[in-house]
Each structure stands twice: as structure tokens, then as C-alpha cells.
Amino acid sequence: MQRIETDICVIGAGSGGLSVAAGAVQMGARVALIEAGEMGGDCLNAGCVPSKALIAAAKAAEAQRRGFRGVAPVAPQVDFGAVKDHVAAVIAQIAPVDSQERFEGLGCTVIRAFARFTGPREVLAGDTMVRARRFVIATGSRPFVPPIEGVDTVPYFTNETIFDLRDRPGHLVIIGGGPIGIEMAQAHRRLGCDVTVIEAAKALGRDDPELAAVILQALADEGIRLIEGQPVVRLSGQPGAVEVTLGDGTQVRGTHLLMAVGRKVALDGMGLEAAGIAHTPKGVTVDARLRSSNRRVYAVGDAAAGLQFTHVAGWHAGIVIRQIVLGLPAKADTRxxxxxxxxxxxxxxxxxxxxxxxxxxxxxxxxxxxxxxxxxxxxxxxxxxxxxxxxxxxxxxxxxxxxxxxxxxxxxxxxxxxxxxxxxxxxxxxxxxxxxxxxxxxxxxxxxxxxxxxxxxxxxxxxxxxxxxxx
CATH class of the missing domain: 3.30.390.30 (FAD/NAD-linked reductase, C-terminal dimerisation domain)
Structure with missing residues (x-):
């Protein structure tokens, strides 16, 4: 077994982890960066970047469909597979900035394996034991799939898989009326799909109702069907023909199903108990300094049990760097x-x-x-x-x-x-x-x-x- 001693060990190569690693190593700290999945994390590979690339293509299609005063509208000719090529090309263009090669070039020790704490100051990743003065947990989150009856037998997509779909859905049914669900609804509608969004409570319920109403009306004007106040109680069907049963007995049929009901922090199997790191299902329990119950361990981004945004992870990184690299005080103020x-x-x-x-x-x-x-x-x-x-x-x-x-x-x-x-x-x-x-x-x-x-x-x-x- 290989053993490494370092100043800072960062677990997770998403936005927050990469920002901590890049800043710390360039300031002179020794850094080990551990990532079991894809470099760049959810934002690059399945979140912000591919979704905005898809939205851009959808916007171009809608511009043709609407025309302008004096400019005749035309029916857009959408090649759905080529749109996904655009999405992949955008990811590929950005990927070198987040790549293992770049971070090794900066001086980081990059380990591509799953990380598990074995004690307060040690992490096992593959066949490498890492001992560090400070740890930063930046593992992000994964799509949450609710335990709906039939979910184990019905094909469905999440944000991690929807961008790989190259054949245009005939009728996309989306469970979840939050930002991800609403964004994907409009993008797919503009690219030629029928779309139904099902929300158990209120769509865009975290936002100001007066402002959210502007968005929801725009979606309705584009032909998106929105069902609010109805939970999904059962799923059935097969590829190309899915059926969603609501609490009032209504059945919604479509060709494809997208789960967009929230996200779950990725902490399973990390051995947090062995390191004395307090946590809940929402994430690592941290104070205003983003420090956990183990004084040597910090958490950033989604792992810090707070706001789940890429820009928050990057902001958290700066707060942590100030403390563990420069020894200066810093706190997170979310207002x-x-x-x-x-x-x-x-x-x-x-x-x-x-x-x-x-x-x-x-x-x-x-x-x-x-x-x-x-x-x-x-x-x-x-x-x-x-x-x-x-x-x-x-x-x-x-x-x-x-x-x-x-x-x-x-x-x-x-x-x-x-x-x-x-x-x-x-x-x-x-x-x-x-x-x-x-x-x-x-x-x-x-x-x-x-x-x-x-x-x-x-x-x-x-x-x-x-x-x-x-x-």
C-alpha cells in the first residue's frame, strides 16, 4: 500500500474541490486531490454546462419559430442528435480546464479512486493511504429518486443521463417542478417535444409567487402542460410508453420520463463516523467557517448541507482557502x-x-x-x-x-x-x-x-x- 503525507487532501473534483485544490497548490501547499468519478463533477458533466448548452440550442429554435415583426417565422428543423453533439462539444471544450492532466501539471497529486476515512487524519483511496493536516469534503450531490411504486421497473432519466439521449422524445413527462424540471421542460418543448410537468406542491415554490407566475405563464403559452398539487403514487410502463398515476387517480402517459425532484448529498460509504465527522442526510454539519466537528475537516458546496449551487461551491472554496492555506479568519454569509x-x-x-x-x-x-x-x-x-x-x-x-x-x-x-x-x-x-x-x-x-x-x-x-x- 502506498502512503502519502500532505498538507491538504481534497475529496471531490467538482467546482468546489477543484477551486480549493488549484488555489492551495498554486500558493505553495501540498495538495492531494481524490476523485472516483469524472473530473469536473456534476456541473461540467451533467449539470450547469450541458443544460445551458441544451437551452441555447432550444432558444435558437424558438427564435425561428417566433420570428419578429417584419421577419417571417419558420418551422425550425431540429436535428436532436446534432443538438446533443453540441452539448458534448461544449463539455469537451471546457473539460481540459478541469482535467487530471492540468491539476497534475499544477503540482497536485491526483488519485482516481473512492475515498473513505479510516481515522481523524487518514483517508484510504484505492491502494493509497493519505494522511493530511487538513481535509476538504467536496463530494457534491446526486439526483434523488423517490421511492415511488414501480420506480424499479420503469425506465427513467435523471440529469445525469438525459443529455445522452439522442432520439427526441415524443412526450417527455417530468416529475418535479423545481428549477431543473422547469428548465428541461422548456428546452425540450422548444426542441419539438410534448412536455408535461408534474409537481406535488407548487412549481417554482421556493421563489416569489409573483415572479414565478411570469415564468409559468410563459411555459403555458409555449404549450407545456403543468400539473400542480398532485403527488405521483405509481409508475408503470416500458421504454417508449410510460404511465404516471397521480394521487387523484389521473393517469399521465408519455414516451419518456425525467426525474427532477431534488438532489441527495453524496456521502455514502465515506466512513465519516471513523473520522468523528457529524452529518445528517442533508450533508456534513459545519459551522460558519465551514469546519466540521472534526477540526481538521471542512466541507464545501453541496456537501456542506446548504445551498446547492455551483457558484456557492466556488465561493466556499475561497472561504476555506483563506483559513487552511493562509491561516486567516473567514466565514460564510449566505444573505x-x-x-x-x-x-x-x-x-x-x-x-x-x-x-x-x-x-x-x-x-x-x-x-x-x-x-x-x-x-x-x-x-x-x-x-x-x-x-x-x-x-x-x-x-x-x-x-x-x-x-x-x-x-x-x-x-x-x-x-x-x-x-x-x-x-x-x-x-x-x-x-x-x-x-x-x-x-x-x-x-x-x-x-x-x-x-x-x-x-x-x-x-x-x-x-x-x-x-x-x-x-
Whole structure:
């Protein structure tokens, strides 16, 4: 058996693990990186990258289908297999950045095996025992498949397998109305599939209902069938003919089935008990520093039992590097972490939703809105549906939500404003180029000050006095 002693052992080569490994080794630490599956993790191989590549192809098809004023619409000729070639090509283009060769070139010791703790300071990976001063668990998550009757006998896809499907589904039935399910529903509908989404509760239920309604209406307008408030109780069928039975007895038939009901943190078989690492089914139990009950072990990304986003994993990596590489204090504060659902229009949120803000701040809360219908760039591009909402307490934003074109790009400004505790006057006073969608944020900020300026009788008397005395 080979034995390795190192400064930092990173378990998992997804977004968080790779960021920790790359940062630490380039700063001079000795790093061992362990990965049993594909380098790049879920984001590169089965998540963010392939889904956005598929969405891009679907968007191109929809642009042809809709046309434009003065530009005649045409029926898009979709080669579903070629679309999947595009998805694979995008993954291949990005893969070298996450490859074993690159990280070995940086100086990491890369071990391609499953990792299991054998003690507080040791991990066994294949035939290699790794002893380290610090460990970082970055194992990510896997699709959760609920124990529905018949699930063991019916063919289904998850996000890990759907991108390998080269024949276009005739009717795709999606169980789960969260971001993954909704994104895949619109993409497949635009590529020529019939689509039904089944959600046991409320579709996009984590998001502001007013904003989510914009997205769900857009999907309905495109012909996507959405069934809410009904659990799935039974599955049956065979390849090309699946049947889903709902709680009220309704039966939904389709050609293909996609499970998109959530994700499960990948910690099984890691021997966490042997290392004294407390955990729950949601992930490793960590403090604000992302340190576990074993002071030598940290967790990042999905493994840290919190928000399951690639950008959170990367952010976590920076927090951990600051501590275990540089010896400096750092804590994770999630109040300014944005999230985006990449539909068309997009849905983005950072900080508190309106309901959360009302519960936390009561009458101190002011909610301001701006419609994309009043944005000249949105009108010019024929994408004027949607709005922005900003939750304001004592002149500072505590949350912002956007449903509209490029919401994922626009939310960055509000993530910065909340993170830096900027006053709303900073956003209202910025100079935004014209015409841009970004003006919608400035308009929303201005809406907070409008009543104070234009409905203030004392201010109007002062202005009249000033006008009388100005030379």
C-alpha cells in the first residue's frame, strides 16, 4: 500500500474541490486531490454546462419559430442528435480546464479512486493511504429518486443521463417542478417535444409567487402542460410508453420520463463516523467557517448541507482557502447568494423574498417594483414581459427578485449591493448606459425615492421658495 503525507487532501473534483485544490497548490501547499468519478463533477458533466448548452440550442429554435415583426417565422428543423453533439462539444471544450492532466501539471497529486476515512487524519483511496493536516469534503450531490411504486421497473432519466439521449422524445413527462424540471421542460418543448410537468406542491415554490407566475405563464403559452398539487403514487410502463398515476387517480402517459425532484448529498460509504465527522442526510454539519466537528475537516458546496449551487461551491472554496492555506479568519454569509432559473424569461433572486422580508422586518419593509414594459431596450427587443422587485429596509436593499430577460445577468448588481450593504441611493445615483436592460434596476431604486420627492408638500414649498429667490 502506498502512503502519502500532505498538507491538504481534497475529496471531490467538482467546482468546489477543484477551486480549493488549484488555489492551495498554486500558493505553495501540498495538495492531494481524490476523485472516483469524472473530473469536473456534476456541473461540467451533467449539470450547469450541458443544460445551458441544451437551452441555447432550444432558444435558437424558438427564435425561428417566433420570428419578429417584419421577419417571417419558420418551422425550425431540429436535428436532436446534432443538438446533443453540441452539448458534448461544449463539455469537451471546457473539460481540459478541469482535467487530471492540468491539476497534475499544477503540482497536485491526483488519485482516481473512492475515498473513505479510516481515522481523524487518514483517508484510504484505492491502494493509497493519505494522511493530511487538513481535509476538504467536496463530494457534491446526486439526483434523488423517490421511492415511488414501480420506480424499479420503469425506465427513467435523471440529469445525469438525459443529455445522452439522442432520439427526441415524443412526450417527455417530468416529475418535479423545481428549477431543473422547469428548465428541461422548456428546452425540450422548444426542441419539438410534448412536455408535461408534474409537481406535488407548487412549481417554482421556493421563489416569489409573483415572479414565478411570469415564468409559468410563459411555459403555458409555449404549450407545456403543468400539473400542480398532485403527488405521483405509481409508475408503470416500458421504454417508449410510460404511465404516471397521480394521487387523484389521473393517469399521465408519455414516451419518456425525467426525474427532477431534488438532489441527495453524496456521502455514502465515506466512513465519516471513523473520522468523528457529524452529518445528517442533508450533508456534513459545519459551522460558519465551514469546519466540521472534526477540526481538521471542512466541507464545501453541496456537501456542506446548504445551498446547492455551483457558484456557492466556488465561493466556499475561497472561504476555506483563506483559513487552511493562509491561516486567516473567514466565514460564510449566505444573505447575498444569488440563484437563477435559466428559463426564457429568466428568474433570479438574491437575499430575502418579499414573504421572507415581511416576516423578518414587518412594517419596516418597503417593496419597490419596476416593469420591463417601461424599459426601452426591452421594448425594442420585443421582450417587455416581467418585473423587478426590491425589498428595502431603512434605505438598504435586503432582497431583490427579477423575472425577465437576462435576469441572471441583472441580479449581480443587487448581489453586490446587499453584500456591500450599499444604500439604495447608490443604485439610484449610478449612471446606466442607455438603452440597456440594466436601467430597470436604476428605475426600481428610483421608485423608492419617488414618493419622497414628488409627493412631499414641504419639499414643494421649499422649491417654490428657492425658485423665488434664485437670480
Amino acid at each position: 447575498a447568494v444569488p440563484r437563477v432559473t435559466y428559463t426564457d424569461p429568466e428568474l433570479a433572486q438574491v437575499g430575502l423574498t418579499e414573504a421572507e422580508a415581511r416576516a423578518a422586518h414587518g412594517t419596516a419593509l418597503t417593496v419597490v417594483r419596476a416593469e420591463f414594459a417601461h424599459n426601452d431596450r426591452a421594448q425594442a427587443e420585443g421582450k417587455a414581459k416581467g418585473l423587478i422587485k426590491v425589498m428595502v429596509v431603512k434605505g438598504r436593499p435586503v432582497g431583490a427578485g427579477i423575472a425577465g430577460p437576462q435576469a441572471g445577468e441583472l441580479i449581480g448588481l443587487w448581489a453586490l449591493a446587499i453584500s456591500a450593504r450599499l444604500k439604495l441611493s447608490a443604485v439610484a445615483g449610478m449612471v446606466a448606459p442607455y438603452p440597456t436592460l440594466g436601467e430597470v434596476s436604476k428605475r426600481a431604486a428610483g421608485a423608492y425615492f419617488g414618493p419622497k420627492l414628488f409627493e412631499n408638500s414641504a419639499l414643494k414649498r421649499l422649491v417654490r421658495l428657492v425658485q423665488r429667490w434664485l437670480p
